[in-house]
Amino acid sequence: MQFDRIREKLNILADAAKYDVSCSSSGSTRKNEGKGLGNSHTSGICHTYTEDGRCVSLLKILLTNHCIYDCLFCVSRKSNDVKRAAFSVDEVVELTMNFYRRNYIEGLFLSSGIFKNADFTMERLLLVCKKLRLEQNYNGYIHLKTIPGASDELIKEAGLYADRMSINLEMPTEAGLKLLAPEKSHNDVIKPLSFVQQNIKQFAADKKLIKHVPKFVPAGQSTQMVIGATPESDKDIMYTANTFYKNFSLKRVYYSGYVPISNDSRMPVLGTQPPLLRENRLYQTDWLMRFYGFKVQEILNDANPNLDVDIDPKLSWAIRNMQHFPIDINKADYKMILRIPGIGVMSAQKIVQARKFGKLRIDQLKKIGVAYNRAKHFITCADSPYQLKDYQGTQIKAFILADSQSKYIKTDSNQLILF
Amino acid sequence: MTYIFDGSFPGLLTAVFEHFERKAAKVKLKAATVFQPEAFSEHLYVITDSEKADRVWTGLQKKIKRDWIRKFYCSYLSEIAEAYDHLFQFAIYIFQNEAGAESNYGNDHVIALSKYAKSVEREKHRMEAFIRFQHTADGIFYTGVDPDFNVLPLISNHFKNRYADQQWIIYDLKRKYGLHYNLDTVEEITIDFSKGTNSKNPDPILLDGKEELYSVLWKDYFKSANIVARKNTKLHIRHVPKRYWKYLTEKQLS
Ligand code: SF4
Numbered sequence: 001m002q003f004d005r006i007r008e009k010l011n012i013l014a015d016a017a018k019y020d021v022s023c024s025s026s027g028s029t030r031k032n033e034g035k036g037l038g039n040s041h042t043s044g045i046c047h048t049y050t051e052d053g054r055c056v057s058l059l060k061i062l063l064t065n066h067c068i069y070d071c072l073f074c075v076s077r078k079s080n081d082v083k084r085a086a087f088s089v090d091e092v093v094e095l096t097m098n099f100y101r102r103n104y105i106e107g108l109f110l111s112s113g114i115f116k117n118a119d120f121t122m123e124r125l126l127l128v129c130k131k132l133r134l135e136q137n138y139n140g141y142i143h144l145k146t147i148p149g150a151s152d153e154l155i156k157e158a159g160l161y162a163d164r165m166s167i168n169l170e171m172p173t174e175a176g177l178k179l180l181a182p183e184k185s186h187n188d189v190i191k192p193l194s195f196v197q198q199n200i201k202q203f204a205a206d207k208k209l210i211k212h213v214p215k216f217v218p219a220g221q222s223t224q225m226v227i228g229a230t231p232e233s234d235k236d237i238m239y240t241a242n243t244f245y246k247n248f249s250l251k252r253v254y255y256s257g258y259v260p261i262s263n264d265s266r267m268p269v270l271g272t273q274p275p276l277l278r279e280n281r282l283y284q285t286d287w288l289m290r291f292y293g294f295k296v297q298e299i300l301n302d303a304n305p306n307l308d309v310d311i312d313p314k315l316s317w318a319i320r321n322m323q324h325f326p327i328d329i330n331k332a333d334y335k336m337i338l339r340i341p342g343i344g345v346m347s348a349q350k351i352v353q354a355r356k357f358g359k360l361r362i363d364q365l366k367k368i369g370v371a372y373n374r375a376k377h378f379i380t381c382a383d384s385p386y387q388l389k390d391y392q393g394t395q396i397k398a399f400i401l402a403d404s405q406s407k408y409i410k411t412d413s414n415q416l417i418l419f
Numbered sequence: 420m421t422y423i424f425d426g427s428f429p430g431l432l433t434a435v436f437e438h439f440e441r442k443a444a445k446v447k448l449k450a451a452t453v454f455q456p457e458a459f460s461e462h463l464y465v466i467t468d469s470e471k472a473d474r475v476w477t478g479l480q481k482k483i484k485r486d487w488i489r490k491f492y493c494s495y496l497s498e499i500a501e502a503y504d505h506l507f508q509f510a511i512y513i514f515q516n517e518a519g520a521e522s523n524y525g526n527d528h529v530i531a532l533s534k535y536a537k538s539v540e541r542e543k544h545r546m547e548a549f550i551r552f553q554h555t556a557d558g559i560f561y562t563g564v565d566p567d568f569n570v571l572p573l574i575s576n577h578f579k580n581r582y583a584d585q586q587w588i589i590y591d592l593k594r595k596y597g598l599h600y601n602l603d604t605v606e607e608i609t610i611d612f613s614k615g616t617n618s619k620n621p622d623p624i625l626l627d628g629k630e631e632l633y634s635v636l637w638k639d640y641f642k643s644a645n646i647v648a649r650k651n652t653k654l655h656i657r658h659v660p661k662r663y664w665k666y667l668t669e670k671q672l673s
Contacts, residue, residue: 003632010636014643035583045548046658048669050645053654060644098633099640101560101585102552104668137584259648274648354524364525 012085016065021256025057025106025141027219028163036137058109067113071181076113107141118149129161148188164219172237176230220251228275229258235300242296255282281307315341319393329381342375421462426450429472435510436471448507490536505531543570551668554627559586565593641669
């Protein structure tokens, strides 16, 4: 390897890849067979965190940032004046192997600008995967970008070597996408997403009948939407997310606050802060849908098209729906306990186990991990103090905000917590 | 009444055995290393007995689910002085109650163990994440660590399965023992560092020629992956507490 040249390429091609926020290395079960190198960890491992607080688990690079398209939101677009570079297939393989051996990474996230045409690009990506798997006996994680417009054969073959595949919606609505990338359409994404999904199903079905069926995209598919580049509401964004989760059994939808990269009248100007708090609220909503049994329509609807800024969406829902509260910790269904602000999945599970041994008291709830100062407005337990009056949702919100001043008022874009 | 044990895992289990043998009323358990005799308190030195320990261990395995066996062992590895007494009381509580008693999160010892185990598992996970191997001239991938808890027994399998085709050493500098994977099995080793020039890292002269190149590339990558407009130091430090920075290649100045 020519060291200085590799160094320059890595800088350019890692820099261009970083706006894809997916970092997950989870969901695969690939084992290290035949004493090769690597395996996957079911829940993934974040090996380090960048100074912006994002997890680094994969070597995330573009094969090249040359691109024949001109999507306005993308640093690699044709008309942008940036340095261009391209890795050779062997260079990517060597970097991946050597980073992996030192426990720097869980694996490779390989994407690319589109050079020549979709198939030519997809073929190169496929070649990297094949070399890693077949020549290097590498069993670490591979996240591969599906190149829109690539042929079914190439996509299907890639699925035999990748753990996860993804393809980005980019903008939450077709109208938004058309505004910034007239050459593109959500259909370019839907077609390969559903093709891969069908194959995942087919392989799973075959597996029931035949013993040795190879793995096919074992960690499933994901997508990403850019937030704040176009004027969609939170409702638009989350309804799109919900549809894609449902229709394509996606493992994850990522929301990436737009970081301005150029001055164009159609988008936020350079220097505009990326909408990090909004991004965080969207992720919270995503979690409520996936792990807390909420329907997206309960959180966002025509009356509430945008998420509250000052409080998280679970608390928002609760104070809009005070008719469900207070909930008796010692009697309520697990499903309802999950909906109480200040109680997470782990605490809810512990509560339903522990209450079999006797009615739970406040001090026990605190030890279990309930954020009692928040939850107390919504629950009763064995020794709850007698409530003289029913508070309105708005009053409770005021109490909680006063109580957690430091946490919420100061919640600017620099301090983000999930729940 | 206080029982004093030698700090070993079988020692702890033996203490549980002795308790049921002697049917003493209120007993506390302490490790010999931290025990300071108090004038009027009664105490008993527990003599570790592997047979008695085995009986207690088998008994526990019959009574509590596997994830709780793991929590029990992890709590022991925390090496926290108070954890030993909680383990002791927990075992007694389990043997005195019907099966399933471990899910009583209203019980102090149950909660205590689940917290110790959580901290130890987190440290284990951090070691799996933050360890950085350096390739030495004799072909071994080496790292030295000093984890808050004694987690080497917990991470051994992970590294063995993952790095099956390379020799590696993970050395606990605080507890002065390490693991060496020799392409076949993992052996416990001790290294005499007094001869070396640097006890934290292997002597740089002994590193493989390419080691420096890859560490530079990795540091470059770490910088490139950062989005300056999103800088969030608080979050960064919450994920990677400063005490782990010494492990991280990307955090070393070049
Ligand atoms: S096709 Fe992809 S790489 Fe090319 S400009 Fe559009 S988003 Fe960027």
